[in-house]
Amino acid sequence: MSDVAEGSTRWVAPDGDMPGGMLERVEEQFPPMIFSLRISLPDRPGTLGRVATAFGKGDVNILTLDVVDREGGVAVDDLRVEAPRGMQEALRRAAAEVPGFAVEYVRPLEAFRHVLEPLELAALLEDSGREALATLVGHLPDTFAATWAIAVDVATAPPAVIAASIGAPSVSRLPGAWLDFGDLAPLPTGASSGGAAPPRSRQGKGGLEVAAALLAGDSSAVLLGRERGPRFRASELLHLRLLARMAAAEAGRPDALLEVT
Numbered sequence: 001m002s003d004v005a006e007g008s009t010r011w012v013a014p015d016g017d018m019p020g021g022m023l024e025r026v027e028e029q030f031p032p033m034i035f036s037l038r039i040s041l042p043d044r045p046g047t048l049g050r051v052a053t054a055f056g057k058g059d060v061n062i063l064t065l066d067v068v069d070r071e072g073g074v075a076v077d078d079l080r081v082e083a084p085r086g087m088q089e090a091l092r093r094a095a096a097e098v099p100g101f102a103v104e105y106v107r108p109l110e111a112f113r114h115v116l117e118p119l120e121l122a123a124l125l126e127d128s129g130r131e132a133l134a135t136l137v138g139h140l141p142d143t144f145a146a147t148w149a150i151a152v153d154v155a156t157a158p159p160a161v162i163a164a165s166i167g168a169p170s171v172s173r174l175p176g177a178w179l180d181f182g183d184l185a186p187l188p189t190g191a192s193s194g195g196a197a198p199p200r201s202r203q204g205k206g207g208l209e210v211a212a213a214l215l216a217g218d219s220s221a222v223l224l225g226r227e228r229g230p231r232f233r234a235s236e237l238l239h240l241r242l243l244a245r246m247a248a249a250e251a252g253r254p255d256a257l258l259e260v261t
Helices: 047-057 088-097 118-126 129-143 234-251
Strands: 002-006 009-013 024-027 033-042 061-071 074-083 102-109 148-153 160-164 208-214 220-227
Touching (some): 047 061, 047 088, 061 234, 118 234, 129 148, 129 160, 129 234, 208 234, 220 234
Antiparallel strands (some): 009 024, 061 074, 148 160, 148 220
């Protein structure tokens, strides 16, 4: 038996003679894909259950759920779901069945690649030694559903790149205002995510938003860019600040850090 691939359809020619070279059409079955999405919904009992029911009608299985924010009667959650291929728009259509529900962001993930949660990244940083900043920058984009990350020290001219993720812009392309870390007040020793309000994120062109957190002293910081995604929430900025402080402490003194060019 021979076959010819054609998109999601396979045309099969059975063994033996077939009048006119007839082919049998067989539909291919693709495995489900994993999607990351951010949703907002009324912060009322039963609303999330209605969302799960709406997803279930489209064979969408919720794998994980993290509460990102709760403010003004609205809850913001990050979900990872398993769904048939091409379900992005189906997820958005499910919002029509739940008043007040909205999908802010959807992106496909590699099904077999584990994405570290903030607590998992924190545990990894504890064992990273002087490579802690490179580890932090390498994992931040996936952990925060961002596009790139870069750690810089502005004590020198031009600013020095401490570490950079794949896709990060060169430091010369960063607006000067983004390299002014005056609004990035360090967390007091022993402070938790319930401490002072985090600094605001920086806005760029083309739907780019950049969050920042100090590393050591007031001249080095990590910048995290998110293009065409949901805005950074207060809890995310606080988690970023805690992770940055942890990585800087693990890596040691700023002048002992490994510079990545």
